[in-house]
Amino acid sequence: MSLVDKTIKAAKCPDDKKSKKLFDGNGLYLLVNRTGSKLWRMRYKFSNKHQELALGKYPQTTLTEARDLAKNARKLLDQGINPMAERKANKQANHIAKNKLFEVVAIEWWGIQKSEWSEDYAKKVKKWLLEDCSSIRDRSIDSIKVVDIAQIMLAQKEMGTPKKAPPILSTLNRVFGFALGKELTETNPAQNFPLKDVIGKLPAVKHMAAITEPKALGKLMSDIDNNNSGDFCTIEALKLLPRVFLRPVEVRSLKWAYISFEEELIILPAEDMKRSRDHLVPMSRQVQEQLLQLREYTGYSTHLFPNQRDASKPLSKNVLTNRLRELGYSADIVSAHGFRSTASTILNENEWDDKYIEIQLSHLIGTSSSRPYNRAKYLKQRKKMMQWWSDYLDSIKVS
Template identity: 35%
Template sequence: MPLTVTAIRNAKPRAKPYKLTDGAGLYLEIMPNGSRYWRWRYRYAGKDTRLAFGVFPEVTLAEARERKDDARRALRDGIDPATQRRAARHKRLLSAETTFEGVARQWLASQKRKMAPITHKKAERTLELFAFPWLGPRPMTEIDPPELLAVLKRIESRGANETAHRLKARVGQIFRYAIAHGMATRDPSADLRGALAPIVSKSHAAITDPAKVGDLLRALDAYAGHFPTCCALRLAPLVFARPGELRRAEWSEFDLDAGEWRIPADKMKMREAHVVPLSTQAMAILRDLHPLTGRGRYLFPGIRTAGEPMSNNTINAALRRMGFDRDTMTGHGFRAMASTRLNELGWNPDVIERQLAHAERNKVRAAYNRAQYMAERRSMMQAWADYLDSLRVGGNVAAIRRKRV
């Protein structure tokens, strides 16, 4: 006979568990401590299986029967109700515990050894400013392409198109990390291809005209700011490293006897150690600076905190104070200035590219380039420094013209 609520309430505990059956495999198991558990017994793939439906009276008789009917429908369709329940539970756990910010923080931690510190910090800052306020508390499994696009469009509407594209790429990396670790099932950024306006590339502003380069060098020499900043400004055109590499330069990386600056791989954009041969002019600047900052870690420590390098905006701010606006010259522009002039003066492009630490797409050629050119690079760097001296005083610029090889 089917169960009734009265029969369930009148059932007394016994020394051992026993069952009150309702039919079609549904029964109530009464435990010695008085607890009452709904169970459903069924066969799937030739095996007897039990499924728990909850505790009476939290789950009523009517609710237990409803759950049994749902499970029977799944079984009729060839679905194991137990497997279906585990999948649903997993999805609920994902929704409740794996928010976008939580997973993004895990991804950031996993990237700390892979990214350059400045790149890692920028990635974290971009997420904190543009993603976490809107996506941070959202479950990973509930973020869909339109929701993500709304966040990206908000950035794009401010004119920060490159930032929107960068954030889209980061979000894609985070979702792929989540998928690999069982915290998401798909990447919504993959459906947004072409949804953002394309990036219009813009080169870093740089002075390349020889006469104007001479004006710039004289302005650098005349700059009367913080002494380490003055040294950084004078050193920048001589080594044409990336601004981040220069401002974070450490005394331990310099061998003044050998005349070399050895930048470790974790500071380089391409994640490969790089050597900068130092001209006599660069060595003179370093020896002038050493008595002031040589006992510390950084060549160019921050003004407020000596334990940190100078700000990434220091060089550009100094250029602005000298009258060079952002469309005329930037800290990164010293690299473009050197590349342009050295190519026009006839130096081997492979030597120039290797000294700029640009990536070589051809792996065989890259391995060859890493092993070669040091003697030519050392010669080029000294000739380049001499050439800049000639521009500074307005002399003949033909002194370092070389035949391409």
């Protein structure tokens, strides 16, 4: 006799048994367990072997739905297809389809790369992938075409943020490269994308002003080293800045705990760097002498350059830039951040190895697979370079 809902609702497993079967016909039955669960099953024969197919749990799967599922399974049997094998194949196909979604692939790539980035930059890249590329998030990565990339780029132009287009495009190019390597797609629609033709010419990039002509640089260094009017810590911080390749914020935030006179190194921990890794700065003889003298004045503080109002805090944000302006150097001539460009340009002109320069600037070089970070890489050569640089700055100063 066929089942009815009233019978199913009232069904209970006898206390002396683990389960009880209620048959509906054509192989479909309800398995009533001692625990109270009621499970739909279909018993069938395929290749001379008896098998059972799970069809859901009652009441989530109703009697009508269970019968429909059983009917569909019998149709497969009539075609010589094992419904259990078909279900397994469908699950596998769904799993593959899910793993090929752009969002899934992009986040997997992001998870691998983020250790190379600062926390802020990692968040920025994730936002690009999930928000700026939201139009392709739920698309299979092998279905995304050049026109889809064009729409993402054009959206940046329409939002008034065209400068974001190049880094987003570069990120997409890397994601698709990753997908190619995993055989999730056969094309990379972001590669060789004609960005300029699609969104037009980008606004000119504003570079940090820097002096690279030796005579002008010598005059600047003389002005920095010889003018002692003003706040002591600001004066000393600006003297140090050109000689260590660090960013202004890194110089302002230096702590005495980072200074190792024994090793002749400034050792900046990962949390104070733009990237998640320690950074070593070899101290030239001139830098060591300056810091030994400085310690007599500011050794009471955690910071090399404590704030006038609160010695537990470093110098405030704009003091180095303001100091340059006080010395008569306008924003279009030199910026506090420009000393890094100055050093890079002149060292390259004097044929120092680009690898030493880039590492000392705390730039990543090579690919993610070829650059396992070694903070002491080329340290011997970098020490020589940093001493040469301090000597060079002294040699060009105006008397």
